[in-house]
Amino acid sequence: METTYILMAIIGLVTYMAWQRPDVHKKLILNPYQTIHHKQYYRLITSGFVHNNSTHLFLNLLTLYFFGLAIEQIFKAYFGEAGLLLYITLFVTAIVVANIPTTFKQKDNPNYNSLGASGGVSALVLTFIIFDPLRDLCLYAIICLPGYALGGLFIVYSIVMGKRNLDNVNHDAHLYGALYGLIFTLALRPSTFASFIEAIF
DSSP, X not given: OOHHHHHHHHHHHHHHHHHHOHHHHHHHSBOHHHHHHSOOTTHHHHGGGOOSSHHHHHHHHHHIIIIIHHHHHHHXXXXXXXXXXXXXXXXXXXXXXXXXXXXXXXXXXXXXXXXXXXXXXXXXXXXXXXXXXXXXEEETTTEEEEHHHHHHHHHHHHHHHHHHOOSSOOHXXXXXXXXXXXXXXHHHOTHHHHHHHHHHO
C-alpha cells in the first residue's frame, strides 16, 4: 500500500475521533498561547492531523491524494530506498515549520487557534511544481495554469491574504509550508533548480 493512503487514513481517523471528543479536539489544535506559555509544543504537529469540518478535511485529503502520490513516486525514483522516509519527513516537518511563524506571531493571543494539514499539503504542491513546472494544474477544476504560474500566484495570494487577515484561514501556514517545500526540495536535489529554470524559459 502506498504511504500516502496511510497518511490520508491517519489524518481522517484522527480528525473523526477529535470531532467525537471536543475536549480532545481542543487539545490537538494549534493554540499559540498554550504552545508557548504552557510548553505544549506537540500542538505544532498534532494540529496538522485535525480539521475544522468535512469540507476542510476533504480539500486537504484530495490535494494530498493527488500531490502526495506523485511526490512519493518521484522521491522513490530519485532517492531510492531513502525516498519514502524523505517523503514522510517533508510532509511532517512542513506542518511544523508552517506553524512556527503563526505560533510566535500569536503567542500572546489565547483566543487564536489554527488547524489542518494545509502546511504539509502546500509543501507537497510546491515540491511537485519544482519537479514538473509545466504540468497544467487546475484550481477547483476551473482555472488551469502551468504549475509554475499557479505556484507563483498561490504564493502572492498567501502573502496578500495573510497581511489583510480578513478570514479564518491561516494563509501564513500555506505560505511558509510552500516555501519550506521549495527549500527542502532544492536542498535535497540542487540540480532541480537548473531544470526548473530551463523548463520555464
